Amino acid sequence: MIDATQARQALHEARERLRARLPQEPDGAVLLAELSAQVERTVAQLAMPALADAAPRAGRLALLCVGALARRELGPHSDLDLVLLTEHEDDPAEVIDELARRVAHPLWDAGLRPNLLVHTPEAWLAGAVDDLTLCTELLDARVVAGDPAPAGALRAAAARRYFGEARAAFLRRIEDECRERHGRYGGTVYLVQPDLKHGPGGLRDWAATRWCLAATHGTDDLGVLQAAGHVGPRAVALLASARGTLLRLRAALQLAAKRGQDRLVFQYQELIPPLLGLLPDPGSDLGSDLGSNLGSNLGSNLGSNLGSELASHSGSDPAGAGSVDDARLVTAIEEAMQGYFRAAHDMLRYGGRVRARCQPAPPDPLPVLRRLDERFALRGGKLVTTEPDIFEESPVLAFEALALRRAHDVELSGETFDAIAEAAGTLRARRLHDEPEAQRRLLALLVDPDDVGAPSTLGLGNELRLLERVIPEWGPIRGRMQHDTYHVYTVDQHTLEAVAMLKRIARGEHNKDYPLATALHLSLDDPTVLYLATLVHDAGKAEDGDQCETGSVIARRVAERAGLAPPEVDRCAMLVAEHLTMPLLSQKRDLSDPLLITELAERIGDRRALTELYLLSLVDMACVRPGNLNSWKRTLLDELYLLTLGYLRRGHRLAAARVARPDEPEGMPDRYYSLYERQLRQEHYALAERLRAEQRRAILELQAAAGSLRLTMVALDRPGLLAHAASVFDDHDVEVLAADVFTQPTEPRVAIDVFRVGPRDAAAVGIDPETLASMEHALEQEWAPHGEPPRLRPRRPWDSGIRVPTQIGFDRDPAGERTVVDVQTQEAPGVLRRITRAFHEEGHEILLARCDTEADRASDVFYVAPLDEAAQRRLRERLERYLS
Structure with a gap:
């Protein structure tokens, strides 16, 4: 047995081991399992004396862990959720209260924060009828110390009452909780300051998936479930990877905050790269310099606090000669956050699919199958396949499935979604960028103005990783964020929003807001170049160098691979190279200067290219963040377009200056x-x-x-x-x-x-x-x-x-x-x-x-x-x- 002082030291050493291994170990689940095991051993050693002394008076007793510790996912500064299970409802209250105090006090003294509840099996089972937390804890609970027999009987009773064949009500409660929580925490994965636990795609979603699997199959072990055919290998791989990434980020976050923090706000985003090995470790000399640099160079109290926080980890004087500049820090933050966004997206989508497959089969016979062609059919309002393994044999057919989904306004069945997801991970799918048919189908989907929905069919193609199979350059920007308050979407989400806005303009939905853009879009006989340029306009952000120059090279490569004619390839590359030109000129230069207009017109070349550049500029500005394209920015952009168009129509002849009316200021530009x-x-x-x-x-x-x-x-x-x-x-x-x-x-x-x-x-x-x-x-x-x-x-x-x-x-x-x-x-x-x-x-x-x-x-x-x-x-x- 150990005392509280020894326990505190053991826990400190366990956290330090976690900190030391964090930069090298990519799977946070491995690290937190080790930490959880140490905490569990410590809890057992500290609690056993109290349980042994009380057993003769209070009957059979057991101390159970629930929550993150039970799932072996305890963060370095998370609370402990514990249950003291006693068999007898008539046990004297003073005896149980004294026992709870004797169990909890050594844990507090050791630096842990226990939340200790006392239950009898009957009270726990009864409370689970209305309390979802009590119900999920029945699935999580594991014995830490004491007599295991009461806990075994409790689990058996819970399985009969709430799980297995009786799981339908429990699964509905889980899905209701997920929907409510997602709405409460922003409704989207793409928040730049996410909650790692409660946000969409966060660790609570992983817990919900585990509970559904355990309630359905009696185990949440993904390896066992894959072997039994209950979960596909692709979903297992993505969920395991997402879980490991989220847990690793949570460990780094709590080490940076030195408390049980779950929301990854900007302040802590700036502290975690050194902990993840993306920058020098704060415990090193260069890490101390980083703290000094932040404290001295950021020019704010917050910057000073951040510098002190980093330097405090090293235990040394923060004054240092070296520095890590802001650009390097931002790059490291964005790399860490890209891992988060990808993991959260996979957890949200594939966790939801796994939970859906846990639902009991409907009692009624399957709906009638209505064939669409030799490969696809509709059943119960969802698209299904009539041949097994068609996507693995021919991944390009995934695009046909997406096209049918859009054409018939239906959803993919769960089985079809899973089959496409599995096929997208195969070697054959990784060669789709070399298949002209895949390029043709993606272009058709890209320019389809009737592609609506949440997600759109194009967005679903992104979720299924099909976009990056056909356009490999898309992969590096998937989930990539920009660490500032100006951009509120990840790069891929911003791009999909811009494409969706083009389609709304094409459908006339922005006729009142953007009348010029609507008229110009209608004038395009073929918008393929515009849409392809919009899809890749920010691809250069994933590489070093000027994003417009790099993006132009990428756009040329993508357009050539898509089979566009040489003049169209040139125009696509030009649009990406110049996509910041019109916003910058319209907002930063004097548009009354005729030579400015002349230079722009000659740089762009012709009316069609100017129209496409205007439309790309407009949707790019509008989709950076809500409200960014306000009326004065739009007015300036419209004016620049019209002045440049006028020059292209007139040639070098200058337009006459505007003449003020008698009741307006005269002589103004x-x-x-x-x-x-x-x-x-x-x-x-x-x-x-x-x-x-x-x-x-x-x-x-x-x-x-x-x-x-x-x-x-x-x-x-x-x-x-x-x-x-x-x-x-x-x-x-x-x-x-x-x-x-x-x-x-x-x-x-x-x-x-x-x-x-x-x-x-x-x-x-x-x-x-x-x-x-x-x-x-x-x-x-x-x-x-x-x-x-x-x-x-x-x-x-x-x-x-x-x-x-x-x-x-x-x-x-x-x-x-x-x-x-x-x-x-x-x-x-x-x-x-x-x-x-x-x-x-x-x-x-x-x-x-x-x-x-x-x-x-x-x-x-x-x-x-x-x-x-x-x-x-x-x-x-x-x-x-x-x-x-």
């Missing part, structure tokens, strides 16, 4: 008239006239707009006006989310600036009239900044500690008349104030500005008079100092 509707232009004109009539210096008008507030500032233009406005907004806790800055070339010149804003306090409803009046008053005053600008405040509370690096770029507009300054940096309160003040202090007047905030990134563009190299260097140095 074309972009102004495109960006704002006539009513807003009339309001701007009225505000400018009021400014002059009242001899004011500035007027503010606040209006509600989609997703934010629109703050219009009409002011007498003067040096440093934008910097003054940014300071006033910052002082009043008003956050600028986006800005468009224009100057009307009248005498005196009048600035018409439109800001998308919101209160910095998330709990605030809006901006009250008193605050608006105070800002207006401040803008009326002279502005003379002194000293360094105020320190950057802590950035908005989100979970990641990875800092967006400050990048400052200089470019000339096509005519060489202005310098374009592109500033990207970490978004934080006060950033715009510091940027605009730097311009003012260097003596540069901002002629046009485009400011935008997306998640954690500030992306601002400023047009100024031409800057020579010395002026660029000075401005860069001041910006970097102010933004550090």
Whole structure:
């Protein structure tokens, strides 16, 4: 026997062994089984004295483990679920209570956290009628210490009452619990901060699958079940792999958090790569440097905490000379999370299939078989095969099954799904990319506008691994995430969403939201190149180098393999190479510059390619995250398309400048008239006239707009006006989310600036009239900044500690008349104030500005008079100092 001190030391050593083996052992189930065995031995040794002393008074007693310990999946900091089983309901309560205390206290003293319940067999069986947890614990329960006879009798009674032939009600309860839980935890695998236990495809789904197997077959051993023909080898392999990945991630998560954590938030995503061996181990010297780097370089309290957390694992001074940069850390995080998404997806899909096969056979005869052809038929509203092993013999027929599923609007039967899944793992299926028939069938499925559903048929092909069999380049992006708050989908899910949106546009479902896109899609006689380019537009993200250049090479290879004609291959490669061009130009450049339009038109080449690039750009932007393609982004993209189309139609001849109506501001660039509707232009004109009539210096008008507030500032233009406005907004806790800055070339010149804003306090409803009046008053005053600008405040509370690096770029507009300054940096309160003040202090007047905030990134563009190299260097140095 051991005492609590010895037990605590033994458990510490077991956790350290787990930590040491975690980088080398890919199967977390192996590691947690070893840890669970050590914990179980420790519990038995600590509990036996109390059970032995109580047995003469309390009859036959047994201490049972349930939950994760019973399944040998206990995390390093998980709670222990234990049951003290006593036979006699009339045992004195004080005797049982004293026994429970004597069992639990040594466990607490040893550093464990036991949840100890006391049951009699009769009470446990009765409670399981209404309590699903009690029912599943009957399947999990294993004796840790004491007399095993009561537990054996209990299991036998439970099998007769709830499981085996009587399992139907239990299986329904399991499926109801899964549906409810999935809805409660987001309803999708593709959450960037998932719950490893409760989320869709998480460890709770694995537990549900095990319970269904045990209730049906009397065992949850996948090897035994495969040998008996109850579970196919492909499902066994995928489920075992998914389980091992999820358990390994959970072990790393709990070691990083040092507590029973299940939600994999950004903060902990940044701590687990060293534990998994994807970065130097925190216990090494380089691991200490990593902690120091995070603490000193991320520039936030959270970053400091992360650095301290990593350094604390090594037990050494966090100050180090080396470092692991953010890019390397992000790559490691994304690799770890790709493993999670793939595992969760497999657990969700194949676990659900295994549970479905556990359902009792219906009492009625099988529905009538209705043949569709010599290979396929419908039975009970589901697609079935009439020949065994047809997919293994000819995997390309899986695409015929998917096409029939879509054509007849039915689901695959469980047996058909399993057969395709098994065949997708064969060597013959891995050669599908060389089969022209497979390429033809995938293209037909890809461009089918009527492919709807959740999942769509194309999405089901992804789940069954058929896409990566025909397009091997798809495999590396399956389940690949991007560790930031801008992208909320994995790369493959984002891509499938983009293809699905193209199909909705083709069906006319976005006619009101995107009328131009709808009309343009209708004008395409063959959308194959567009859809194929959309399918592979982000394939370059899985490889090193520029994603557009790499993606273009991949697109060319995929298009050639698909049998497209050489001009179509070229166009597909071009679309992928340029898929970021139109969004970047429309949001970051002056669209009233005719030379900019000329360069784009000559770069794209013809109207068809321009139309396809516009549609790809639109769906790519829209499907990054909900709400990303707001009205102003769409307006700018539409304007860029129409201007470029106009050039392609006219050749080199320039279009006439737009002429303002009498009640609109005159002399403004074309972009102004495109960006704002006539009513807003009339309001701007009225505000400018009021400014002059009242001899004011500035007027503010606040209006509600989609997703934010629109703050219009009409002011007498003067040096440093934008910097003054940014300071006033910052002082009043008003956050600028986006800005468009224009100057009307009248005498005196009048600035018409439109800001998308919101209160910095998330709990605030809006901006009250008193605050608006105070800002207006401040803008009326002279502005003379002194000293360094105020320190950057802590950035908005989100979970990641990875800092967006400050990048400052200089470019000339096509005519060489202005310098374009592109500033990207970490978004934080006060950033715009510091940027605009730097311009003012260097003596540069901002002629046009485009400011935008997306998640954690500030992306601002400023047009100024031409800057020579010395002026660029000075401005860069001041910006970097102010933004550090």
